[in-house]
Amino acid sequence: MGSVTEGDVLSALAQIIDPDLGRDVVSLGMIKDLTIAPTGEVSFTFELTTPACPVRDKFRDQAERLVGALPGVTSVALKMTSNVRPAFLRPQASDMLPGVRQTIAVASGKGGVGKSTVAVNLAAALALTGARVGLLDADIYGPSIPGMTGTKSEPEIIDGKIQPIEAHGLKLMSIGFLGGHDKAMVWRGPMVSRAIQQMMQDVFWGELDYLVIDLPPGTGDASLTLAQSVPLTGVAIVATPQDIAMAIALKALQMFQQLNVTPLGLIENMSYFICPGCNQEHHIFGHGGTEQGAERLGIPFLGAIPLEEQIRAEADRGVPIVLARPESAGAAAFTAVASQVAARTSIQTFRQLPVLNVR
Amino acid sequence: MDTPYPISVDLIRADNVLEIRWQDGATTRHSGEQLRWACPCAECRGEAGQLGRLDRTQTLGSPELVLAEVGLIGQYALMITFQSGHGTGIYTFPRLRDLASS
Numbered sequence: 001m002g003s004v005t006e007g008d009v010l011s012a013l014a015q016i017i018d019p020d021l022g023r024d025v026v027s028l029g030m031i032k033d034l035t036i037a038p039t040g041e042v043s044f045t046f047e048l049t050t051p052a053c054p055v056r057d058k059f060r061d062q063a064e065r066l067v068g069a070l071p072g073v074t075s076v077a078l079k080m081t082s083n084v085r086p087a088f089l090r091p092q093a094s095d096m097l098p099g100v101r102q103t104i105a106v107a108s109g110k111g112g113v114g115k116s117t118v119a120v121n122l123a124a125a126l127a128l129t130g131a132r133v134g135l136l137d138a139d140i141y142g143p144s145i146p147g148m149t150g151t152k153s154e155p156e157i158i159d160g161k162i163q164p165i166e167a168h169g170l171k172l173m174s175i176g177f178l179g180g181h182d183k184a185m186v187w188r189g190p191m192v193s194r195a196i197q198q199m200m201q202d203v204f205w206g207e208l209d210y211l212v213i214d215l216p217p218g219t220g221d222a223s224l225t226l227a228q229s230v231p232l233t234g235v236a237i238v239a240t241p242q243d244i245a246m247a248i249a250l251k252a253l254q255m256f257q258q259l260n261v262t263p264l265g266l267i268e269n270m271s272y273f274i275c276p277g278c279n280q281e282h283h284i285f286g287h288g289g290t291e292q293g294a295e296r297l298g299i300p301f302l303g304a305i306p307l308e309e310q311i312r313a314e315a316d317r318g319v320p321i322v323l324a325r326p327e328s329a330g331a332a333a334f335t336a337v338a339s340q341v342a343a344r345t346s347i348q349t350f351r352q353l354p355v356l357n358v359r
Numbered sequence: 360m361d362t363p364y365p366i367s368v369d370l371i372r373a374d375n376v377l378e379i380r381w382q383d384g385a386t387t388r389h390s391g392e393q394l395r396w397a398c399p400c401a402e403c404r405g406e407a408g409q410l411g412r413l414d415r416t417q418t419l420g421s422p423e424l425v426l427a428e429v430g431l432i433g434q435y436a437l438m439i440t441f442q443s444g445h446g447t448g449i450y451t452f453p454r455l456r457d458l459a460s461s
């Protein structure tokens with residue numbers, strides 16, 4: 001019986017192709033700490049690019065099967081871990097959000113499509129997988145995050161930096177914590193831009209895998225400021241199945257394309273209603289509009305969220321449904337969407353910003 | 360994206376030139392003078408029916424035309440500052456590419 005070599009194990013594992021990155025997991029550097037005992041016990045670490053990886057279990061099964069089938073291997077001990085890589089191969093450290101690896105904006109064309117509900121649950125679902133997650137409420141005129149997370153406290157200031165509010169395993173910041181909770185912000189555009197920059201620069205976000213940014217609807221100051229201040233990893237656009245919502249979502253998409261921000265995809269919210277009386281799916285706003293729209297535009301469809309009374313009720317109670325009722329259809333849908341968002345985000349890691357030089 | 364993306368941007372002060380290498384293999388060179396006259400900011404171009412500074416003037420003094428700094432705006436544009444301190448223009452990558460062919 002010939003003893004198995006490191007090369008044998010790696011070439012077996014190289015048959016596993018990451019479906020999102022389109023390359024094999026060995027050349028992507030996902031296999032770490034490989035050891036082979038003389039008696040044929042193989043152990044290694046499988047390092048994913050996100051803890052929310054949608055193919056995590058499939059990778060584990062494939063790896064165990066492929067390595068286990070090699071002649072001379074007596075056992076396979078494999079550890080699944082993850083390390084969210086920073087967006088872009090950044091040539092120089094950024095002074096804006098230095099410890100944040102990925103910034104994900106949640107946007108919509110129209111208001112009232114459930115952007116904030118999606119943002120809160122997306123953030124909470126990512127945090128549940130073990131990622132370090134922040135949530136920035138960039139809606140200055142209508143901050144929803146304090147209400148939806150049941151937080152009202154005043155942030156502390158330590159060493160001149162505003163400390164984010166911690167709740168539900170998330171780091172939160174909103175104009176609602178900074179004196180705007182019960183007061184209308186009657187501000188012109190430049191003030192809005194300044195406030196958003198401050199929430200990025202003057203808040204001690206620390207080390208985060210993901211910063212989810214809940215944008216106000218439309219194509220105005222907040223979105224522009226954000227896209228100018230940081231290289232966003234990408235933007236997820238929320239729409240409802242209604243034609244008009246899709247038509248306006250397209251405008252948001254056009255804006256981000258002009259700003260060269262990658263569309264991670266479309267999310268269909270209020271997709272269908274399951275009647276508690278008859279258990280039938282009702283397509284109140286129409287059916288399949290967002291998915292068809294995504295296909296037409298050539299961008300990914302990230303999933304559909306049902307219209308569930310519990311989602312609204314938990315949001316009003318201040319607890320994301322993925323935490324409050326993990327067994328509900330709504331929670332399952334948010335978790336699946338979060339997984340898709342994480343996968344689309346990982347792809348951006350391999351993009352590059354131009355290198356600037358002054359000489 | 361239809362327009363190619365830049366790989367590197369070099370501001371060469373000795374020549375007063377901005378040199379951009381693009382993903383499609385092209386290299387474009389832009390003089391400080393060309394960039395200053397192409398400044399897209401509201402002050403230079405005017406807005407809401409009002410004429411801008413560049414519509415009203417025929418000549419610009421030398422510190423106006425000398426490149427000082429370059430920075431990245433998000434992932435879609437450059438902000439270019441001149442020796443005079445003027446630096447409000449946001450030059451998008453497609454616009455810079457167009458400038459080279461005009």
